[in-house]
Amino acid sequence: MIRLEGVSKYYKTTLSVGVGIRKVSLEFHLGEFVVITGESGSGKSTLLNIISGLDDYEEGEMYLFGEETSHYSGPDWEAYRAAHIGFISQSYNIIESYTVYQNIILALELQGYPQEQQKNRTLELIEQVGLSHRTHHKASKLSGGEKQRCAIARAIAKDCPVIVADEPTGNLDSKAGKAIMKLLHDISKDKLVVLVTHTFHHVEQYATRHIRMRDGEITEDRHLLETKKIEEKPIFQERRPIPFKTLVNASLRNLFAAPKRFIFQLLLQILIISIFIFIYAFLMYSEDIIVGEAVAERDSSHQLRLVRRDQDVIDPSLFDGYNLIRSIGIYETAYEAYVAVGFPGMTSRLENYPIGEIKMDNASVINLSDITSGTLPGPNEVIVSDLVMETYGLKIGDELLFFGKYYQYIRSPGTIYTISGSTIRGNTKSVYFHPDIFLSKEIALEGLLEVTNRIAYYYYYNQEGRLTRSPFSSIKILFDDTMRTGTVRIPSHILPDPMEVQIVDYEFYFGPYFGHVEMFQVDIVDVERTDATNTVIYMSTSFQEALIDVYFGDDYAPRSLVLNVHDLTDGKRLSDMIDHDDFRVFYHIVSATSRERILTQSEFESLAYFIVGSIGFALYTVVGVVIKNISLARKKDFAIIRSIGATRQYLSKQVVLEQVISGVIAYFITVGILNITALYSYTMRQSMRHLFFHQYTILFVVSILLSIQVARMYNRKYFKFSVISALNQDPEERA
Numbered sequence: 001m002i003r004l005e006g007v008s009k010y011y012k013t014t015l016s017v018g019v020g021i022r023k024v025s026l027e028f029h030l031g032e033f034v035v036i037t038g039e040s041g042s043g044k045s046t047l048l049n050i051i052s053g054l055d056d057y058e059e060g061e062m063y064l065f066g067e068e069t070s071h072y073s074g075p076d077w078e079a080y081r082a083a084h085i086g087f088i089s090q091s092y093n094i095i096e097s098y099t100v101y102q103n104i105i106l107a108l109e110l111q112g113y114p115q116e117q118q119k120n121r122t123l124e125l126i127e128q129v130g131l132s133h134r135t136h137h138k139a140s141k142l143s144g145g146e147k148q149r150c151a152i153a154r155a156i157a158k159d160c161p162v163i164v165a166d167e168p169t170g171n172l173d174s175k176a177g178k179a180i181m182k183l184l185h186d187i188s189k190d191k192l193v194v195l196v197t198h199t200f201h202h203v204e205q206y207a208t209r210h211i212r213m214r215d216g217e218i219t220e221d222r223h224l225l226e227t228k229k230i231e232e233k234p235i236f237q238e239r240r241p242i243p244f245k246t247l248v249n250a251s252l253r254n255l256f257a258a259p260k261r262f263i264f265q266l267l268l269q270i271l272i273i274s275i276f277i278f279i280y281a282f283l284m285y286s287e288d289i290i291v292g293e294a295v296a297e298r299d300s301s302h303q304l305r306l307v308r309r310d311q312d313v314i315d316p317s318l319f320d321g322y323n324l325i326r327s328i329g330i331y332e333t334a335y336e337a338y339v340a341v342g343f344p345g346m347t348s349r350l351e352n353y354p355i356g357e358i359k360m361d362n363a364s365v366i367n368l369s370d371i372t373s374g375t376l377p378g379p380n381e382v383i384v385s386d387l388v389m390e391t392y393g394l395k396i397g398d399e400l401l402f403f404g405k406y407y408q409y410i411r412s413p414g415t416i417y418t419i420s421g422s423t424i425r426g427n428t429k430s431v432y433f434h435p436d437i438f439l440s441k442e443i444a445l446e447g448l449l450e451v452t453n454r455i456a457y458y459y460y461y462n463q464e465g466r467l468t469r470s471p472f473s474s475i476k477i478l479f480d481d482t483m484r485t486g487t488v489r490i491p492s493h494i495l496p497d498p499m500e501v502q503i504v505d506y507e508f509y510f511g512p513y514f515g516h517v518e519m520f521q522v523d524i525v526d527v528e529r530t531d532a533t534n535t536v537i538y539m540s541t542s543f544q545e546a547l548i549d550v551y552f553g554d555d556y557a558p559r560s561l562v563l564n565v566h567d568l569t570d571g572k573r574l575s576d577m578i579d580h581d582d583f584r585v586f587y588h589i590v591s592a593t594s595r596e597r598i599l600t601q602s603e604f605e606s607l608a609y610f611i612v613g614s615i616g617f618a619l620y621t622v623v624g625v626v627i628k629n630i631s632l633a634r635k636k637d638f639a640i641i642r643s644i645g646a647t648r649q650y651l652s653k654q655v656v657l658e659q660v661i662s663g664v665i666a667y668f669i670t671v672g673i674l675n676i677t678a679l680y681s682y683t684m685r686q687s688m689r690h691l692f693f694h695q696y697t698i699l700f701v702v703s704i705l706l707s708i709q710v711a712r713m714y715n716r717k718y719f720k721f722s723v724i725s726a727l728n729q730d731p732e733e734r735a
Helices: 044-051 074-084 100-110 115-128 144-157 174-186 244-257 259-285 287-291 329-336 386-391 435-439 441-451 541-552 568-577 601-632 635-643 648-680 682-688 693-718 723-728
Strands: 002-012 017-028 033-038 059-064 085-089 162-166 192-196 209-214 217-223 302-308 338-342 359-362 371-374 381-385 399-404 415-423 430-433 454-461 467-471 476-480 487-491 503-510 520-522 526-530 536-540 560-565 583-589
Touching: 002 044, 017 044, 017 059, 017 217, 033 044, 044 162, 044 192, 074 085, 074 635, 074 648, 085 144, 100 115, 100 144, 100 244, 115 144, 144 174, 244 259, 244 648, 259 601, 259 648, 259 682, 259 693, 302 568, 359 435, 381 386, 386 415, 430 435, 435 441, 441 541, 476 541, 520 541, 536 541, 601 693, 635 648, 648 682, 648 693
Parallel strands: 033 192, 033 209, 085 162, 162 192, 359 430, 381 415, 476 536, 487 526
Antiparallel strands: 002 017, 002 059, 209 217, 302 560, 302 583, 338 399, 371 415, 381 430, 399 415, 454 467, 454 503, 487 536, 503 520
């Protein structure tokens, strides 16, 4: 079956060359129980390693069923060990972190043994070697004799024709040694057993052949008992593929077999992934600033403008359900209703910005977790920033006086609102009002009149007697509910002297807004002149009602809508909700203060992916080195698995799969932790909300690819070692 002809093996070091075996010629057959003895360093173990395919040779030839093996590659030796060799070592070479059951079923899995039969076969083998009471005990908890029994059970699980045993009783007492030798003899029927020992008399009763060695050479080869001839046929058959499910189970078994190592690895990956995700989220959070389109003074400063592709009118009710909408169409002008705030009881309406200039905002952007004190505002309440509360010594329940656009010209003292709470959001200008305020048509109209065309004319006869029209200069419109219906009050200084020019008629026109209302004229009943020195024209509330009806009436049918959103992220999310087949969507930022563009959005996103990719690669390089060093501690475990028939391809897949599984678990734990934290942390929530599903997916794929790269780093390092050097944990090889 196995024939060696002039086989030699040398071990090279940096200083010398040592002889393992020299010019060894032997032949072995099935049915033999061969015992090899000799002093330490005589070459016994080297010969055994060559026979078992764990080590190579430099000279001579070894034949298997008459076939030369000198041309064998790594996969050829793996196939040979898998099909022919059951290996038992003095140091047991079982996986200490596995249970007895896991050590034995491993051999069946590698043989491609039918899955449905593996469990029963494993339990039979455990019972056969007398370890039923230790089935689910870790190998590290077994005695020396029990470990050796486990190794024997694993060897016979493969049902191989050759069993090689290197000092199987070397670490056992005499009683345990005798029991192991008897067990080996009992299971060796019709097999070739090659056993190395220092004490021949312990195994003499079972030996059929005795070989002595000295200085790497055979000094004696005696046949003690005649053995029956057994037909010897090569059993190199196509190996049954190992199912993917088995590979997954093996990977999970490896991870959970050493929980401390697995938990440390998970914590390390969670830390790296957390940094990885948070950096990306922070970059997205900073996009408004870095892109540099505008400096937003209001908490909700961005807009999506919608236009139907067929140029038809838009039904605003289509967008009622969007919680990101701050206003629709004309109603956005309500955000300009109040511009300044003071205290009730002010003695002069002309005090300019008694507390400060403000920017109105909708309280719907505030969550309960954003409120540091108090509650969300009611219809006549507001929330201000913590900075305002601290700067002016305010407290919950205090009243504030809010002034409109032209408050210095209005006879009323402003509108009083009560402070219901304070928030960490916004800045010293941010004031958050109840959402209903922004549905007030009166407030919206006031803001609207600031941005629409307002044209007024007076008619008179010139010196030639021709009717002439002349425009008013720079006017502002306010409404007074004390005036008679249809009356307009105009400061005299913006009109010509009545002694010089006789005005015969007046016309007032108001312009379109968003293109849905044509320029239209209001009917004037009566005009009064006043001595006011400003340029404000007061009109009766009947005109206000008429304008509201024109702009916001039931017939209002815009061809364009503006949806205010919180930031770029809200804008993207809302844009994704809109049917782009029906609407064209334009994104822009509305802000009084703008600055030069630094980066375009696409440039920023490309830069963000590059930064995150670079940081991620650097972080995973670090974690790769750590995990690689952790994994190298498992070098002997993998060598044991290779020694019982695992291929390099199988182990490589297993290492990669372990890292993928660990990476997937770490990723979802990380995402879960970050999102749970975001429920209680405003800063975290503001960062995490900028991540969309596709970005989570990209980050997930990138983290898994980097995990695979870490596994490949380990594989490149590990497979530099031969099986025998890894089993022996040779310091020089390890270096």
